[in-house]
Amino acid sequence: MIIKSLHQAKRFLTILFGFTLLVLGVAMLVLPGPGMLTIVLALGILAAEYVWARRLLDSLKQQGDRLRNSIFQRDKTPAPANSAPPAPADNSISITSGDAASKPVPVETRLTIESTDDTVSASR
Numbered sequence: 001m002i003i004k005s006l007h008q009a010k011r012f013l014t015i016l017f018g019f020t021l022l023v024l025g026v027a028m029l030v031l032p033g034p035g036m037l038t039i040v041l042a043l044g045i046l047a048a049e050y051v052w053a054r055r056l057l058d059s060l061k062q063q064g065d066r067l068r069n070s071i072f073q074r075d076k077t078p079a080p081a082n083s084a085p086p087a088p089a090d091n092s093i094s095i096t097s098g099d100a101a102s103k104p105v106p107v108e109t110r111l112t113i114e115s116t117d118d119t120v121s122a123s124r
Contacts, residue, residue, distance in 0.1 A: 011049065018046035018053075 003009045025038030040060060046053035 014045060015049055018042050018049070021045065 003012060019042070021038055021042035024033075025035050025040075025042055028035035028038055040057070043053050043057040043060070047057050
């Protein structure tokens with residue numbers, strides 16, 4: 001096998017590295033190690049050269065999205081209008097105890113700093 005150009009050499013090394021990672025990833029499915037992560041990385045490298053690797057990687061991404069959505073059930077329905085009042089926009093805290101007549105309680109947010117001249121040093 002004769003490699004005639006730099007492009008062919010890069011392509012050969014990419015393919016060799018990708019398949020090596022793929023074999024290691026499959027071996028790590030039964031041995032200790034991050035098997036699935038290595039397989040996904042190998043498919044990402046091989047996807048630059050092979051359409052089948054791109055399709056398999058896209059399929060794995062879709063299955064991962066479906067798995068994530070089934071684990072973290074995102075409720076995309078809007079909340080009912082009478083469920084909870086919106087948070088107050090000013091600097092107040094709303095304390096509710098199930099009473100519909102409760103009102104926001106204002107909270108003081110100013111900071112007062114008093115200066116004492118007793119600690120002024122005379123070494124200036």
